[in-house]
Amino acid sequence: MKCDGAVLRGVGQEWEVQEITLDPPREGEVLVKMAVAGICHSDDHFATGDMVPTPELEAIMEASGAPRLDYFPMLGGHEGAGVVEEVGPGVRSVLPGDRVSFSFIPACGACRWCVSGMTYLCDNGAMTLVKEMTTDGTRRRHVGDEDLTAMTQLGTFAEYAVVAEESVIKIDKSIPFEAASLVSCGVTTGWGSGTVGVGTQPGDTVVVIGTGGVGINAVQGARAAGANAVIAVDPVDFKRDTAKFFGATDTSPSVEAAIPLVHELTRGVMADRVVLTPSVLHAELLAPALMLTRKGGTCLLTAVPKFELSMVPMSLVDMIQSCKQVKGLLYGGMNPRASMPMLLDMYRNGHLKLDELITRRYRLDQINDAITDMRDGRNIRGIIEFD
């Protein structure tokens, strides 16, 4: 079938909305008519080049036999919700007409990591940025006579998406599409980071660095887990104000300014948990983040760093003598198939704010405006609405 989709041709380019072709769903695949797509920073990292390896790193990867990365042309979008239009043979978890949210990892449910309750580590994660489907290794998305890489095997910046059944999670019909879209990436990743990811306990002091679409939900999560104090760090006034609305007890415009603030709030103990959710994770942020972390505390990295070899400044003496942990994590340590329905139940009962996360709504052909607003810090979450 043919429909409109937003395509990125390379680093430094804008998204082009143009006609794309999607092949019909085959065994274990579904076609979804999109209702809402979220504008998340991760798509933009391909336009800025943050997610594209530097030539130095590419040479090392090539020498080690790693497959060559072939991201472009890319069909964008990895957050969204819609309605199943058609199912291929063997699909069991959804039927045409079902409302679904997407998972940016098409977790197989059968590998060692999936059966151990860590679907965010599924072996299929290695195939999230390739042109081939996880189902049978062939290609389904095209523009002209070229094949597309669909962002994280989804491509939600299009009127339709053809994806593996593993990428969709059935959502109750009473849930609005906007809420279902929000839990697809940013909310689940942030909320998980502020709760199970960083291990927040009742009474804890939690610092969240960067309170955009992901970090703001780490603030909500930390409060839900019983944190006594949540300090939101963000240079943008509007984001600090929003963080207060979502449960932050204190705010700081910079990590440097947060150090004396947290020192005072905790009488010198410092924060039990620190969650890093900036738009781009620069290596220099780690040293002050670890100064904010108390002895025995955890510093969680939930962000996209630049795809390069980074020299990370940290005091090894402090790490060891103070028994600090630095932890990297995907999806906030949540399992989408369990967590998304759970979060949507919390939303329905008024224990999770979702509607309030949406700052602006766009049409698909306004995609570049939506990206610009996100880059300029004007949005907590922008969304694209389809007909």
Ligand SMILES: [Zn+2]
């Ligand atoms: Zn995302």
Ligand SMILES: [Zn+2]
């Ligand atoms: Zn798996």
